[in-house]
Amino acid sequence: MRVELQEDQSGEVFSKQLLYIGNGNIAVDTSFTLHSLPIFVTFVNQRPNSWRWFSQRLQRVILAAKNVDVNEMNFQIQEKIAGELKNYKSVDSVTNEDEVVNYPTEFLNSLELPGLPPHNLQVKIGSVIIMLRNINQPRLCNGTRLAVKKLLNNVIEATILKGKYKGEDVLIPRIPMIPNDMPFSFKRLQFPVRLAFAMSINKSQGQSLSVCGINLENPCFSHGQLYVACSRVGKPSTLFIDAPEHKTKNIVYQKALE
Incomplete structure (x- = not known):
């Protein structure tokens, strides 16, 4: 499956795309446009000691499937903060x-x-x-x-x-x-x-984000993870995905949906 990230569309269209992911209906090797993840650089570069700065960007979060990736990104970003x-x-x-x-x-x-x-x-x-x-x-x-x-x-x-x-x-x-x-x-x-x-995809359940970056260097490994990650935002223009060779796994167990 290729990661889909298109230009801004209506919420209705985006919700259908999310359902395709959740139901495992995305065709294998279908080509979509992929946007890289810019948040790694811009996430903490501006006034990092102001809570208001973080409040405005509170819902900007990087998600990853594995805790080892989450920990590494958190350490890297924190290093950019002076102090x-x-x-x-x-x-x-x-x-x-x-x-x-x-x-x-x-x-x-x-x-x-x-x-x-x-x-x-x-x-x-x-x-x-x-x-x-x-x-x-x-x-x-x-x-x-x-x-x-x-x-x-x-x-x-x-x-x-x-x-x-x-x-x-x-x-x-x-x-x-x-x-x-x-x-x-x-x-x-x-x-x-x-x-x-950054946080794990599992930990992000229940979070509503304004901007979501998804690091899929290590792909999703359990049912519904990719759907959960992509559905944290309401429009595709605020979703940024980084995946090797523009491809990732979508784990869906059809019996769990019946």
């Missing part, structure tokens, strides 16, 4: 004291799990972050995106970038988090956030 990099290291421990010998702290620190903040959280003032837990509903919910305003030793002060509480400053504390998809139980005490210049 000191702050490191926050988590406190990891097993919940069962009898298993301390089997799972040393160094091993727990090395775990990078979806939905869990990293052991070494690296952020700058001006960085865009996303909440990974509900800690103060409805202000701070899983999926809320913010711009970092101050980096203190025990809290991160950030500004909400969208929604009813847009522009409001909040304090984010460290909280204990216990993943439920591990063969053993461990606890990570850390700020419940990750960088969010």
Whole structure:
């Protein structure tokens, strides 16, 4: 399948194109025009320390299928922001004291799990972050995106970038988090956030974006991922796709649609 990205059209036409992708009806090797992804350069070059700048561009997000690509892009973009990099290291421990010998702290620190903040959280003032837990509903919910305003030793002060509480400053504390998809139980005490210049396609579900860039260097690997990525915007002129040789995979299981 070739990635389709045409000139501005009506929402009705675009919605039909999205349904073709969602239903797996795009013909194999059909040629469409491909636009490259310019957001890599322009995303953070203008006034990166102003929350208003990020608010205007809040819904400009780069999506990728795999977390490894998301992490790499987030680090690359954050490097473009002037200022000191702050490191926050988590406190990891097993919940069962009898298993301390089997799972040393160094091993727990090395775990990078979806939905869990990293052991070494690296952020700058001006960085865009996303909440990974509900800690103060409805202000701070899983999926809320913010711009970092101050980096203190025990809290991160950030500004909400969208929604009813847009522009409001909040304090984010460290909280204990216990993943439920591990063969053993461990606890990570850390700020419940990750960088969010880029995010995974799965994490983007429910997000409405004004501009969406999709990095398909590593193609989609599960049912409906390409549809989810392309449907984050309402018109094709705000959709930018980067794929090797102008081609990518569209995984659709017809039985799941019946």
